[in-house]
Amino acid sequence: MASGKMEGPSAPGVRRDPYEVLCVSRDSSDQEIKSAYxxxxxxxxxxxxxxxxxxxxLFKEVAYSYSILSDPEKRRQYDAAGFEALEHESMDMEIDLSNLGTVNTMFAALFSKLGVPIKTTIAATVLEEALNGTVTVRPLPLGTSSNGKVDKQCAHFFSVTISEQQAQSGVVIRVASAAQSxxxxxxxxxxxxxxxGLALQEDSEKTGKVTSAGMYFxxxxxxxxDSTVNALAMAKDPEAAFFKRLEGLQPCEVSELKPGTHIFAVYGDNFFKxxxxxIEAICAKSYEDTTEKLKEIEAKILAKRxxxxxxxxxxxKALARFQEVTNKYNQEKQSVDELLKQRDVIQSSFTTVRALINATGVTTSSSKLPNEDNRSDIPVEDGSSDGKDKASKKKWFYLNLNRSDKKG
Incomplete structure (x- = not known):
């Protein structure tokens, strides 16, 4: 496969064939790929x-290659058309908090607080101690629970032993935190x-007032x-987020457990505390109705995807058509408004009134009725009420003057 430049900030600088990176063949099984990784x-x-x-x-390159080959859909796309076929080629890689330092850890915690999904890898010391068998393992009988508080980047290990009958019924392992750890x-x-050796891992998710994670065999x-798929889709196109909401649905690699003792662990993934x-270990025999409901809802969600x-x-297609029709609507509305405006102007031209605009911009009319200019020059007749008032005022005035002269 041709190599190319990566877009993701946490991805390796140059892409190589994932099969070549993990030193496996194209017909390798999931288990062989997992072991190589x-x-x-x-x-x-x-x-x-x-x-x-x-x-x-090299670690980034290995992690990136495994993220492709461990996902059946991404592996199929890559086998068909190479890197170009991968839809989310700029996916973020998992980061190791123990290798970040205080300042970078604070930034990672801030982004996580703001709702940006940040995948974290498990500290190498935990994986190495488990691989060497030097970890302390506590028994967790089926039908019981255990409370604990695990330090950051550390793990508490538990052993769950199941019988043949319990294995046939199915087993559920769930972990919850009321403190939303x-x-x-x-x-x-x-x-x-x-x-x-690590086979499966589930990151805790916030569900209501708690965080929880579960494995269902x-x-x-x-x-x-995988909530990061939806988050990446939203970052690219908010409208696409709804349609990608179920694209993060990935099949769990293990669907049943054999009789015997199995090892589980709770890994502290908080940034600072x-x-x-x-943690609970449950036999599904007591939850047959719940198991059937889960089976039905999983099938419905898959069909809904x-x-x-x-x-x-x-x-x-409908959205594109709607935008096309909306643009046409606006254009037609503007065209109709302009035609009606022109019509009003033309109709108002049928008039004998000549419009004038004075210095203040106020429109006045210069046309007057016949003989209107001479109306102000017409004198008031003596018989009018105004003429009588003026005559009476003059007479009253002179009367007063005459009386004063007589007294003098």
Missing amino acids: RKLALKYHPDKNTSNPEASE KFKLLYFEHEPNGGY LHFQVYRM PASYT NDLRQFEVEYR
Whole structure:
């Protein structure tokens, strides 16, 4: 495959064939790809290579390649048409909080507080201790719960032992935090050397007044939601966010557990403080109705995702047509207004009144009725009421004068 420049800020500088990066063949199974990724991620993890700056870039390249090949849809798109077929090629990579430093951690915490989804990777020390089998594991019987508080970038390990009957019924592992702490729920597989290799992880999500994460091993396909897909779509096009809301739906890699002992862990993912949590191990035998409802709703959501994909095409066409019609409406309205305006001007031209505009901009009329100019010169007749008033005033005035003269 041809290499090209990456757009994502956390992605490696140059893209190489993901199969080549992970040293696997194109027909490799999901498990083979996962194992190859785990080995390379531990090999190039920044915590283990503080004196080797190239290791950080190799770690990003390994993480980016795995993000493609671990997702069935992205892998299919890449196999069909290379990097160009990937819709979210600028996806952000997971960051290692233990390698950020105080200042960068504060910025990451701020962005997270503002609602920007930030994926974090698990500290290499935790993965290495698990792989070496040097972690402390607490038993968690089915049907019980355990409360705890785990430090940031640390993990509490639990063992869940299930019987044949319980395995057939299905098992659910859930973690919740009333303090809305950030955490990861991890599932580890047994390694030949006696250690534990990371197989699954679920980031906590805010649901109401708590944060929670769960793993459902119920013999049917259960899906997990990657909220960053929707966030990236919203950043590119707010209208597309609704249609991409279910695109983050990804199938969980493990749908059932075999009888025996299984290892789970709660990883503290807070930026500065410990994470409070309650972990529960539940046998689905007591929740048969709930299990059936979950199976039905998963199928409905999956069908709805397909419906949204088709509806988006229909919506885009209708929106384009609406914009076209709206533009035509505005143009026609302007055209009609202009025609009516011209009509009013033409109709007002049929008049004998000659309009004049004085210096103040006020329109006055210069036309007058016949003989109107001479009306002010017509004298008032003696018989008018005004003439009588004036005569009476003069007589009264002279009377007073005459009386005063007589007294003198």
